[in-house]
Amino acid sequence: MPYQVGVTIRAEVSPDQLRPVREWLADTGRKGLTGPPFDVAHLRGVHFARFYLLDEVADLDGRLIPASLVFMSEVDAPLRRHLAELIDVAGDGIDQAFAHCAGYPGPRARRRARIAWLRRHLVPASAYYVNTVGRGLDQIRQEAKLRDALEGHLDRRDWAGRPAAEVRQELQDYVASRGDLSWAWQPPPPLPPMFRIREAVHKAAMPLLLLLMLPVLLAVLPFWILALRKSELAKQPEIGRPTQQQMNELEAWEDVETQNPYAVIGFIKPGRLHLLTMRAVQMATSYGARHLFTHGSLAGVKTIHFARWVPLDGWRRMTFVSNYDGAVEAYNDDFINEIWWGLNAVFGSAVGYPPTRWLLWGGAKLEQPFKYTLRDHQVPVPAWYTAYPTLSADNIDNNARIRAGLAGEMSPAQAEQWLSLL
């Protein structure tokens, strides 16, 4: 069972390549990443992948941040294999993409030089959420196949009046007759021991560290809270509505498959207070995502497959990206109704976010300013790949439960319950 890695590769676009890169992105968006030159489907373990452009922008001090091209993927470990396959399998596509960027070695360069370039342009995330840690692409595909096989078998006959245990037995017999489903009798293999040890150590160490620092933190806390509240009370700019053109550019790439790619980016408010707040909240978010929200729900939101927060430009900007089920309106409503406090904590230090109160309150609860500002800070993702375009996170989880209940003894009531998963 592999763990999942979130890969971000970001490179500056050469000034003369801005128009070509835009055209290339739109063209790649229309063609998709599945076929040549990317053949992403032939890369091992890629759940999602995307290319998008971050436009040139002046930061809060007026310094120019040049435009950059971003590649992201959510992929089964190891990272080393993925980077190598990006060149070995998708090399033509990667060459095309990053030819728009300064310093890319290009197709004539040796394989190792190109991989090393990709590696040098990796950007670490400050927090990373995986819907179900360890559920690899092969497992998702296999379990979808198992479900299809069972559903297909159920369709072939009228089962009315048969006891549940008997129906289950017949389904088991059917799976036993299918050599290609023999893997289904075993539970998925466990996560690699090294990964588990690393995570366990991190899970225990962070609270310990926090405990050690508690006297200092308690001394600082009142000042931090007061300073934060003071900044919240200062006058804040009005939140404008995105333009129709912005909306059209975003909507043009949305709602084609079951999932959608999401990407918002914004500046962190100036000053050490906000930087400190952002970093502290990111540490907490990362801890939550790594150790608390590892099985099917990000604090109550169950429609997110992957999400991550990536600080950019030396923590001047923060970007949040995800792959989620359904429409953006539904996503925003989940934010407002279920994890408003988390959104406020994470984005309260970002420029243009609706005013928060004591960091956690207000903010997302202001429905229209919140929805406007997210749309206003959203970046279109023209080129996007999903390995399972028809499966919601709920479907994937249900498939896993079907597999988990295939083998072993069950009471009639348990068998009945298991059959209701189908």
Place this chain on the structure above:
Amino acid sequence: MTDTLDRADIQGIIARGYSSLGHARFTLFACDDQSASRALLEWLLPRITSAARKFSADTAVQVAFTPMGLARLGLPEQAVAGFSLEFLDGMAAPNRSRFLGDVGESAPQDWVWGGLDGPAIDGLILLYASSAELLDERQGELAQQFAASGARPVAVLDTLERQDREPFGFHDGISQPLIRELSKASRTGRPVPAGEFVLGYRNGYRQLTDRPLLPRSADPRKLLPPDPGGSGQADLGRNGTYLVLRQLEQDVDGFWRYVAEATRRPDGSDDRGAQDALAAKLVGRWRSGAPLARAPDRDDPALAEDNDFGYHHGDPLGLACPLGAHIRRANPRDSLDPRPGTDASLQVNSLHRLLRRGRSYGPARASRAPDGASGLYFICLAANLARQFEFVQHTWLNDPTFNGLYDDSDPLVGACQPRGRTFTVPARPVRRRYRGLPQFVRTRGGAYFFLPGISALRYLQRLPASVPSGPRTG
């Protein structure tokens, strides 16, 4: 915290469906220029029916406008731009069509009206009357006024005399949101704040939904109500709302043919009982209107008006009412996250309600004539098109993965798309799947309108003459 509604300034259709006026005709119109549209509105204004408490008239008139119609009346571009983005984009815009499922046979290029290539529409006049003769008489007056003022009908949508059955034969219109500020205390159910259906009042988030606010200088005669948000601006939206009109053609023969074939006995004979049962599973109610959640096994006309039920506690798996049944999708009640079966679920559900005001069309039912299509002129009112109408259409009705399903769009009204044509009926010991469901409903026309408050109508009618630069398009 309850707002007091300014009922006299609200068009009546927000408060009532005019059930006492059995006859209705909807006219989509366009005007040649500003003077035509002002003349038409001037004529209409004294005739507009308000939501004032006592209603006993034998006719009613309502009017609503598209962005183009508002521009034609002389509303400056920056004021028009204050309306919602969905309204400005229009129902037939390509991104919206994909989102709403208006693709394939429902695509706007084949619409009878409202499509991108069709004639422009400025607005909509809804005319109601207690008798067919009276309706004809009023419609005749309207036609004369059109001719006199330089307006023309783009389409005249004639409806069937109102009854409580929609063309497939089911008792319809049972579940309507109760507006807190309008409902009588004795009614059961969970009232929804008026701001969900009328602009300028607090909505389900206890906030004011965005609407066009104008600088005071734009309203020198003080015709408009002030912004209740306290900005000091004039509120063009207050007491108005958005109106969605869609022509949904129903393949009644196709529906019953499918149900008959899917339930045929092995010997090839019809099974009437099974037909009724499958049809009820598709809809979620029996023909009488009795909900499956309450009457799982057979129709019970005593429960025809029953609307006081939930799903999660009695039927979490959909053994009585399938998860994919039409009414369980259009209004999932307490079925969905967060925390199904609790108040939290109902609270979120109530943020996605629609006030439905549609009427059926088609050949008169008594005649049983096979000619002519039938269907529904679906009308709904909502203060927030994105969160209410579009959300329900996309996320609840069309999404094949709704509520844990895999490939099930709404079996009655789901989108014309390759995916989603499965219908799953949960059962013991195992579910039954119906695959490759035909399309029973096609969209044949549609548009978004703004239904202004009566003060706003007066304001629009008296806008200064504009430079004849032509209206903005799109």
